[in-house]
Amino acid sequence: MGQGSASAPIAADFTGAGGPAEPPGRTSGLVQLITPSGERVSHPEFDPWLQDITDDHLCSLFEDMTVIRRIDVEATALQRQGELALWPPLLGQEAAQIGSGRALREDDFVFSSYRENGVAYCRGVDLTDIVRVWRGNASSGWDPYSINMATPQIIIGAQTLHATGYAMGIQNDGADSAAVTYFGDGATSEGDLNEAMVFAASFQVPVVFFCTNNHWAISEPVRLQSHIQLADRATGFGIPSLRVDGNDVLAVMAATRVALDRARRGGGPTFIEAVSYRMGPHTTADDPTRYRDANELEDWAAKDPVSRVAALLDRKGLLTAELQQQVRDKADAVAREMRRGCTTMPDPQPLDVFKHVYSTPNSWLDRQQDHYARYLASFGDPAEAVSEEGAR
Amino acid sequence: MTQMTFARAINTGLRKSLENDPKVVLLGEDIGALGGVFRVTDGLQKDFGKHRVVDTPLAESAIVGTAVGLAYRGYRPVVEIQFDGFIYPAFDQIVSQVAKLHYRTRGAVKMPITIRIPFGGGIGSPEHHSESPEAYFTHTSGLRVVTVSNPQDAHTVIQQAISCDDPVLYFEPKRRYHDKGEVDESVDPRTAAPMDQARVVTDGTHVTLVAYGPLVKTARDAAIAAADEGISIEVIDLRSLSPVDYRTVVASVRKTGRLVVTHEAGQSGGLGAEVAASITERCFYYLEAAPVRVTGFDIPYPYSKLEMHHLPGLDRILDGVDRALGRPNSLSGLEG
Ligand SMILES: Cc1ncc(C[n+]2csc(CCOP(=O)(O)OP(=O)(O)O)c2C)c(N)n1
Numbered sequence: 212m213g214q215g216s217a218s219a220p221i222a223a224d225f226t227g228a229g230g231p232a233e234p235p236g237r238t239s240g241l242v243q244l245i246t247p248s249g250e251r252v253s254h255p256e257f258d259p260w261l262q263d264i265t266d267d268h269l270c271s272l273f274e275d276m277t278v279i280r281r282i283d284v285e286a287t288a289l290q291r292q293g294e295l296a297l298w299p300p301l302l303g304q305e306a307a308q309i310g311s312g313r314a315l316r317e318d319d320f321v322f323s324s325y326r327e328n329g330v331a332y333c334r335g336v337d338l339t340d341i342v343r344v345w346r347g348n349a350s351s352g353w354d355p356y357s358i359n360m361a362t363p364q365i366i367i368g369a370q371t372l373h374a375t376g377y378a379m380g381i382q383n384d385g386a387d388s389a390a391v392t393y394f395g396d397g398a399t400s401e402g403d404l405n406e407a408m409v410f411a412a413s414f415q416v417p418v419v420f421f422c423t424n425n426h427w428a429i430s431e432p433v434r435l436q437s438h439i440q441l442a443d444r445a446t447g448f449g450i451p452s453l454r455v456d457g458n459d460v461l462a463v464m465a466a467t468r469v470a471l472d473r474a475r476r477g478g479g480p481t482f483i484e485a486v487s488y489r490m491g492p493h494t495t496a497d498d499p500t501r502y503r504d505a506n507e508l509e510d511w512a513a514k515d516p517v518s519r520v521a522a523l524l525d526r527k528g529l530l531t532a533e534l535q536q537q538v539r540d541k542a543d544a545v546a547r548e549m550r551r552g553c554t555t556m557p558d559p560q561p562l563d564v565f566k567h568v569y570s571t572p573n574s575w576l577d578r579q580q581d582h583y584a585r586y587l588a589s590f591g592d593p594a595e596a597v598s599e600e601g602a603r
Numbered sequence: 604m605t606q607m608t609f610a611r612a613i614n615t616g617l618r619k620s621l622e623n624d625p626k627v628v629l630l631g632e633d634i635g636a637l638g639g640v641f642r643v644t645d646g647l648q649k650d651f652g653k654h655r656v657v658d659t660p661l662a663e664s665a666i667v668g669t670a671v672g673l674a675y676r677g678y679r680p681v682v683e684i685q686f687d688g689f690i691y692p693a694f695d696q697i698v699s700q701v702a703k704l705h706y707r708t709r710g711a712v713k714m715p716i717t718i719r720i721p722f723g724g725g726i727g728s729p730e731h732h733s734e735s736p737e738a739y740f741t742h743t744s745g746l747r748v749v750t751v752s753n754p755q756d757a758h759t760v761i762q763q764a765i766s767c768d769d770p771v772l773y774f775e776p777k778r779r780y781h782d783k784g785e786v787d788e789s790v791d792p793r794t795a796a797p798m799d800q801a802r803v804v805t806d807g808t809h810v811t812l813v814a815y816g817p818l819v820k821t822a823r824d825a826a827i828a829a830a831d832e833g834i835s836i837e838v839i840d841l842r843s844l845s846p847v848d849y850r851t852v853v854a855s856v857r858k859t860g861r862l863v864v865t866h867e868a869g870q871s872g873g874l875g876a877e878v879a880a881s882i883t884e885r886c887f888y889y890l891e892a893a894p895v896r897v898t899g900f901d902i903p904y905p906y907s908k909l910e911m912h913h914l915p916g917l918d919r920i921l922d923g924v925d926r927a928l929g930r931p932n933s934l935s936g937l938e939g
Contacts, residue, residue: 296727296907325729347907350730365731366689367661400660402692428661430637436660502636561912564905575871579900583912586922586933 234469234478235453241486242466243456247514249522257465264461266529272313272460273520274538276305279329280517281542283491285549286328286342290495294553295345299326303458303490306516307423309333310463311485314471315391320377321360322370323393326423330393334358338545339552348556368394368401371420375407378416378474389417389474391467397428399444400436408448408480417474419467420445420482423457425489430502445482457485458516488514561587604787610643610780612754613719615788616761617644617681621651624679627765629656630666631683631719640685641721641780663693670716671700679715681765686777687722688731694739701770702745717764718772722750723817723867724914725778727907734904735868740772741845741877748845749798750774752819754784756802756842762792771798774844776817799843801851807837810861810927813852813878815841818865818915825920836924844874852878853885860891861927865915870898897923 235256244254244261283300290298301308304326312333315321323330328341331353340352344363351362364370374392381388398404399422411418424441426433437444442454453469455462463485470481488511492499524530565580607615620627629644635658638645648656659666663684670680684690690697697718704712724733740748747769751757757775764771796802804819805826814822819840826836837855841847856862862882864875879894897915905913915923925932 297729344729344906347727347729350903350906365729366692397661400662400665402662402664428632429640430633430635431658431661435658496640501638559906559908561909564900564902564909564912568902576901579870582934583900585937586919589922589933590918 234473234481241454241456242462243459244461244465245459245519245523247458247519249519249524249526251461251523251526254465257462257469260465260468261461264464266527269520269524269527270529270534272309272464273517273524273534274541275309275313275329275333276460276517276520277538278542278545279305279308279332281546282328282332282338282341282549285546286345287491287495289342289550289553290345295342295495296347297494297496298345299494300489300491301326301329303488303511303516304423304425305329306460306519307421307457307463307485307487310460311391311393311421311467311483314464314467316388316471317359318386318388319359319471320374320388320390321393322374322377322390323360323363324367324370324395324398325363325365326395327363327393331358331360331363334360336360337552338549339556342549342553343556346553346556348559368398368403368407370394371398371404371407372410374418374420375411375416375480378411378418378480379414382414382416387475389419389471391419391421391471393421393423395428396422396424396426396433396436396441397431398422399441405448408445408450408482411480412449415477415479417477418480419470419474420450420480421467421470422482422484423487424484425457425487427489427493427499427503429493429497430499440484442482442484450480450482452482452484454484454486457487458514458519460516460520487516490515604785606783607754607786608780609754609757609775609782609784610641612758612784612786613643613761613775614645614647615786616758617647617765618650619788620681620762620765621647621655624766626677627655627679627681628673629681629683630659630670630673631657632659632661632666632685634658634683639683641777643719643721643775643780644683663689663691664696667693667696667701667716667718670718671696671704671714674714674716675712679717679765681717681719683719685721686728686732687720687734687736690718690720690736693718697740697746697770697772698743702743705769706745713768714770715765715768716770717761717767718770719761720772720774721777721780722774723776723778724904724910725817727910730904730906733910735866735899737772737774737844737866738868738873741874745770746845747771747799747843748774749843750776750816751842752776752779752814752816752840754782754786755790758786758788759790759792759795760798760842763795763798766792767798774816778817779820782820799846799848801842801848802840803851803855804838804840805836807835807859809835809859810863810924811837811839811852811855811859812920812924813839813841813862813864813875815844815866815874818867818920821915821917822865822920825917825924828917829921829924834924834928841878847874847878847881849881849885852882856882856886857889860889862886862890862894863897863920863923863927864894865897865920865923867899867914869901870896871901873898892927892929895923895927 308329
């Protein structure tokens with residue numbers, strides 16, 4: 212699957228894992244399999260779901276997380292350099308995205324928010340497509356069917372209904388794939404998500420609700436959205452939930468496998484709350500110093516998901532200079548390719564604005580297009596026709 | 604008189620309303636500590652407290668729906684919707700509840716709710732951040748829809764909207780937030796021109812150019828450019844989109860005999876169509892040419908690299924003026 216191909220074979224292996232017959236439901240507390248200092252702790256309910264994870268797998272998860280962190284830094288730099296209009300960083304959420312993204316099967320279908328670029332990476336997205344939208348060159352970066360991932364959603368929560376509907380389709384078709392939807396803690400307040408949970412539970416459809424609780428919805432702390440743990444909300448809809456350490460890639464992977472397994476076997480929806488932290492700003496246009504305490508950031512930096520896997524590898528004697536170099540090289544190469552794709556992207560043509568509004572001809576729009584083409588032609592130099600405009 | 608930005612002008616207007624009436628409460632996402640994503644509510648929570656300036660959970664239908672309940676209880680809620688494209692989750696509450704409660708209760712219940720919506724394009728935003736949804740609301744009876752085009756109006760009209768007993772949708776042209784202008788804070792909103800009165804921006808004799816919100820500045824610039832060619836444009840800032848102050852527009856068209864209407868929203872079913880039809884009904888024998896609309900296209904708001912094509916700019920407006928005047932233009936020679 213395109214770009215992520217270096218790691219794709221591993222992803223394919225991962226999804227083969229069959230856990231115990233009865234997937235766990237809500238476990239008390241936070242499921243954690245790797246401590247912040249990199250110690251692997253055993254967990255009777257979740258370890259069986261990770262039996263196939265070899266040292267090589269761990270190294271590749273470390274690589275994936277490093278790569279998407281690098282993509283994120285590069286995109287932020289591109290924004291600062293004026294190449295992108297905006298960028299929503301995922302810094303700090305690498306484990307949540309890679310752990311879940313690598314648990315998916317190719318025929319699962321993802322409905323995400325704007326922040327899940329790491330998941331898109333796992334789906335094998337062409338890296339140029341990741342930045343296309345943020346550069347302002349297109350409304351969507353990729354063909355959803357090419358990587359089985361819908362165009363990222365900006366309207367908070369809307370995608371959760373789409374995933375639920377898609378899962379209704381899977382159920383009707385008698386297929387054994389799943390729909391997975393990603394959203395933030397803020398999204399849990401929206402009507403759409405609550406209605407999605409009603410439908411998902413009523414029809415017992417194969418959908419996984421993956422909530423990345425990164426503690427902030429722009430300036431609003433998660434406690435403003437909910438007085439109980441987000442995972443507990445799902446229970447009220449009759450949806451089993453899991454609350455996992457979102458900075459622990461193995462915990463996230465195990466939880467996602469549990470949920471996918473339940474979905475595939477007709478067990479209905481599962482809600483996963485991955486408890487993580489948004490280390491950067493909401494977007495490059497945001498100023499978190501206005502609402503966030505620097506100490507909080509420090510606390511979370513100590514729980515960093517990438518250094519945590521590195522520490523685990525180190526304990527196992529796997530974090531060799533060679534591995535580190537190899538991972539750095541891969542990350543650099545991916546970032547370079549994304550930068551090149553971004554900066555060499557051709558500008559769209561003026562009349563492209565009329566494309567794809569309808570799938571069949573529309574006489575009103577054809578007329579507008581014809582008139583606008585004449586308007587542009589009435590300028591000797593068409594560029595002159597829109598000089599600085601509509602900014603004026 | 605003070606020089607201030609558009610955003611600041613609204614901020615000081617909100618501040619005055621909060622000071623003058625304890626029943627005024629502000630509700631919205633990120634409006635507290637952050638001061639709103641555009642900083643329009645900057646500092647207000649600090650000064651008026653969390654019960655008057657309420658950071659709400661992320662739920663637009665709930666924001667407007669609870670404003671309805673607050674209004675039942677005698678409050679005057681001022682709601683901020685973060686961006687135009689996020690008004691739709693609240694659409695049902697606005698058109699089914701806010702707009703109709705006064706009518707349904709035969710006047711017993713008042714809905715003095717102000718809904719602030721940063722709208723329009725031109726700032727290079729991603730999708731859902733540049734829409735012009737005003738026509739959905741001008742089509743709904745029971746709502747007042749206003750928009751402002753300069754800091755002074757922004758300052759005064761927000762206060763008028765808040766003290767109005769009807770629900771008001773207050774559209775803020777976000778690409779003008781940082782524009783500066785003189786604001787006389789001593790203007791009394793009760794004696795200032797009412798918010799539903801249009802304003803003649805520039806006097807002219809050859810053609811009437813109707814604009815509102817972000818395009819008023821563009822229209823004014825077009826009038827200045829046209830003057831160099833000896834064309835005299837009368838620019839009218841509608842200010843109120845529902846109801847429209849047709850008296851002002853009619854008086855102008857009777858004088859000029861020609862009408863151009865411009866807006867960022869798509870053409871079909873847009874406010875320009877309504878103005879053109881109403882003026883044709885009222886001024887048919889005064890018109891020397893068919894009214895002309897210069898608008899956004901009937902397309903979803905395009906990605907930012909192409910938004911300058913969608914948005915009516917100065918040259919497209921002048922081309923429309925040429926059409927109204929029968930001067931050579933991009934459509935010369937075309938029929939129908
Ligand atoms: C319906 C809607 N309302 C408001 C917004 C503006 N907005 C964009 S992101 C955001 C915060 C979302 O927070 P959360 O759901 O926690 O996700 P996160 O960004 O933290 O990943 C808001 C309010 C929006 N995009 N859509």
